[in-house]
Amino acid sequence: MTVANNTNHSVGQAGSRLLSRLVDMLQSHWKVLVVGIPFIWLLLFFLAPFIIVIKISLAESLIASPPYTPLYERAEDGVLTIRVIFENYSYLWEDDLYINSYINSLKIASVSTVLCLLIGYPMAYGITRSSPTTKNILLMLIILPFWTSFLLRVYAWMGLLADQGTINSLLIWLGVIDEPIRMLYSELAVYIGIVYSYLPFMILPLYANMEKLNMSLNEAAADLGAKPTIAFLTVTLPLTVPGIIAGSLLVFIPATGEFVIPDLLGGGNVLMIGRILSDEFNSNSDWPIASAVAIVLLIVLVLPMMLYQRIQARERQNS
Amino acid sequence: MPQQTDYSYRPWLDADAEPFIKLRGISKKFDEFTAVDNVDLDIYKGELFSLLGGSGCGKTTLLRMLAGFETPSSGTIYIDGVDMTEVPPYARPINMMFQSYALFPHMTVEQNVAYGLKRDKIPKDEIKRRVEEILSMVELSDFVKRKPHQLSGGQRQRVALARALVKQPKVLLLDEPLGALDKRLREQTQFELINIQDQLGVTFVVVTHDQEEAMTLSTRMAMMDAGKFQQIGEPTEVYEYPESRLVANFIGSANMFEGRVTQSDVGHVVVTSKELDVEFYTNHPMSIIEGTKVWVAVRPEKITLSKTSLDASTNQLKGVVVDIGYHGKTSTYRIRINNDQIIEVSVPSQKRPRGERHSIDWDEEIYLNWDQSSAVVLMK
Numbered sequence: 118m119t120v121a122n123n124t125n126h127s128v129g130q131a132g133s134r135l136l137s138r139l140v141d142m143l144q145s146h147w148k149v150l151v152v153g154i155p156f157i158w159l160l161l162f163f164l165a166p167f168i169i170v171i172k173i174s175l176a177e178s179l180i181a182s183p184p185y186t187p188l189y190e191r192a193e194d195g196v197l198t199i200r201v202i203f204e205n206y207s208y209l210w211e212d213d214l215y216i217n218s219y220i221n222s223l224k225i226a227s228v229s230t231v232l233c234l235l236i237g238y239p240m241a242y243g244i245t246r247s248s249p250t251t252k253n254i255l256l257m258l259i260i261l262p263f264w265t266s267f268l269l270r271v272y273a274w275m276g277l278l279a280d281q282g283t284i285n286s287l288l289i290w291l292g293v294i295d296e297p298i299r300m301l302y303s304e305l306a307v308y309i310g311i312v313y314s315y316l317p318f319m320i321l322p323l324y325a326n327m328e329k330l331n332m333s334l335n336e337a338a339a340d341l342g343a344k345p346t347i348a349f350l351t352v353t354l355p356l357t358v359p360g361i362i363a364g365s366l367l368v369f370i371p372a373t374g375e376f377v378i379p380d381l382l383g384g385g386n387v388l389m390i391g392r393i394l395s396d397e398f399n400s401n402s403d404w405p406i407a408s409a410v411a412i413v414l415l416i417v418l419v420l421p422m423m424l425y426q427r428i429q430a431r432e433r434q435n436s
Numbered sequence: 437m438p439q440q441t442d443y444s445y446r447p448w449l450d451a452d453a454e455p456f457i458k459l460r461g462i463s464k465k466f467d468e469f470t471a472v473d474n475v476d477l478d479i480y481k482g483e484l485f486s487l488l489g490g491s492g493c494g495k496t497t498l499l500r501m502l503a504g505f506e507t508p509s510s511g512t513i514y515i516d517g518v519d520m521t522e523v524p525p526y527a528r529p530i531n532m533m534f535q536s537y538a539l540f541p542h543m544t545v546e547q548n549v550a551y552g553l554k555r556d557k558i559p560k561d562e563i564k565r566r567v568e569e570i571l572s573m574v575e576l577s578d579f580v581k582r583k584p585h586q587l588s589g590g591q592r593q594r595v596a597l598a599r600a601l602v603k604q605p606k607v608l609l610l611d612e613p614l615g616a617l618d619k620r621l622r623e624q625t626q627f628e629l630i631n632i633q634d635q636l637g638v639t640f641v642v643v644t645h646d647q648e649e650a651m652t653l654s655t656r657m658a659m660m661d662a663g664k665f666q667q668i669g670e671p672t673e674v675y676e677y678p679e680s681r682l683v684a685n686f687i688g689s690a691n692m693f694e695g696r697v698t699q700s701d702v703g704h705v706v707v708t709s710k711e712l713d714v715e716f717y718t719n720h721p722m723s724i725i726e727g728t729k730v731w732v733a734v735r736p737e738k739i740t741l742s743k744t745s746l747d748a749s750t751n752q753l754k755g756v757v758v759d760i761g762y763h764g765k766t767s768t769y770r771i772r773i774n775n776d777q778i779i780e781v782s783v784p785s786q787k788r789p790r791g792e793r794h795s796i797d798w799d800e801e802i803y804l805n806w807d808q809s810s811a812v813v814l815m816k
Binding site (some may be wrong): 120331333334336337338339340341343344347349350352355356 | 503504505526527530532534536538539540541542549553555556592599600603631715
């Protein structure tokens with residue numbers, strides 16, 4: 118009896134000791150946990166796939182499953198052969214199609230970013246300056262489109278822009294035009310689609326930036342003799358540069374690799390790298406080329422960002 | 437021999453002097469709320485004028501109308517004889533020092549100060565000279581390349597002052613200029629402000645909620661409440677001769693005794709309080725109709741305490757000490773009199789208490805006396 122009692126007792130003790138040690142560990146290492154979990158998540162679901170894509174981009178296309186050559190082979194005599202080919206990358210250089218689609222993607226993304234900035238900046242400014250109740254309503258209206266699927270909204274634009282679509286029908290009914298204007302399946306449609314879809318990503322960081330601005334700075338500028346335009350150019354604009362950069366990156370990066378909008382609204386007429394990638398992967402089943410396209414796209418997008426960050430870090434050091 | 441009066445230091449006493457800033461019938465309404473209610477005000481050249489009042493009294497709105505950030509709902513603002521009511525802020529010969537200082541965070545001290553001069557298209561070397569000059573005046577010559585976030589609160593305050601002064605405005609507006617500084621720095625800066633104002637001869641208009649600050653700084657001050665001026669005058673005038681209970685209580689503290697006028701002769705008034713069974717004999721320039729309800733206000737430092745009765749028939753009360761606050765240079769005694777009213781008495785610590793902690797102790801019975809010239813009779 119006594120023995121059993123003892124063991125019971127010690128088991129209970131061990132259990133509570135374990136629990137208290139766990140709590141201790143949580144208390145002293147919670148920072149590691151908070152940072153560690155997302156870190157592991159990114160490692161598993163971003164870095165690992167990325168390495169796999171790099172691996173595929175260095176392989177040769179095959180009609181097999183999977184449709185590419187393995188990275189290494191162990192021959193019967195035990196010799197390990199690693200096969201790495203860079204032909205996929207050199208092929209991208211040789212074919213104008215790829216270079217042109219990269220350039221066109223960057224052009225469309227840049228122009229869309231500038232358009233978003235031109236439309237979004239005054240909107241963000243207006244929201245910042247409105248009364249608290251109006252402010253909330255306006256912010257709500259900016260976020261509202263996210264409640265509908267992105268794909269559905271792009272389809273809706275197809276309905277609006279089509280030859281027999283809403284806009285053309287309305288214009289013909291009003292007698293403004295006799296024949297429908299061709300809007301769908303053009304670069305114009307892609308611009309409309311991208312600017313419409315990514316505008317909130319420009320407005321929200323700009324708003325967050327402007328909201329922090331002290332309104333008395335503008336008054337101080339006016340008080341010191343600056344007319345409204347000058348006050349804007351010398352005070353408001355320089356102080357909203359962080360918002361402009363954040364918003365522009367949030368629009369530019371996804372717009373460059375955009376697939377759905379050029380595919381649905383641009384049809385075959387608009388060359389963008391996202392569509393090329395999808396074609397290589399799905400229609401041609403050329404996984405290595407598709408992977409190489411993806412890697413180059415990533416480099417094209419990441420390099421300028423890294424450069425920007427380095428410049429910022431240096432500026433911060435200087436000040 | 438007739439005395440020649442020199443008004444150069446006190447132009448408001450001179451009936452012929454032309455005010456530098458003239459407000460006539462100024463009102464400002466925000467929707468239903470009236471922030472400033474039909475006020476007239478004259479401020480003379482070279483004055484250091486304070487607008488004093490609690491929050492929401494309209495003092496800041498009045499200052500913002502002078503700066504041009506708000507347009508009056510009605511009335512006219514003249515500055516140096518010119519109607520400025522509709523002139524936008526950037527075209528007014530006025531600069532303002534903001535409560536938050538509103539320094540441009542992306543510019544250095546030098547650029548902040550030069551900002552206003554650049555807007556006036558002043559030649560580069562003159563800008564450089566004037567910026568250097570004003571920065572050496574506020575003792576910031578070693579900090580020209582710093583950004584505002586690299587400065588202390590006092591330094592920022594001085595940058596803001598330099599930035600507003602470098603344009604040599606006709607009027608400098610200061611919105612709670614010392615509010616963000618700690619007590620020691622505030623006292624020191626008060627005198628610096630006065631010196632700078634004296635040196636440059638610029639007319640200063642200061643908004644503050646701190647009555648001590650207003651009294652130290654100002655040539656004259658205006659006490660505001662509910663969008664109206666309660667009293668305008670020199671600090672001593674407003675402190676020693678408040679015109680209403682509101683002013684007496686806001687500027688300094690005052691003990692109030694309610695009563696009715698029982699006798700009024702030239703130069704003095706007798707007020708009787710039935711509740712306290714006492715007569716107050718107070719100097720007063722005008723006669724008041726007998727029976728009028730009035731208040732006798734006595735400042736805490738005007739009352740003397742004694743352990744024995746002075747056999748005075750008037751201006752004497754008896755009470756019990758309920759609280760003693762020792763502040764170092766003064767002590768505050770809180771004394772309950774027979775209608776349970778608490779009277780505050782401030783006593784300077786002239787002698788060190790020997791043996792006991794206080795020469796007058798808790799629960800001690802004590803007599804309060806004051807001179808007939810020390811109290812004020814208030815009608816409202």
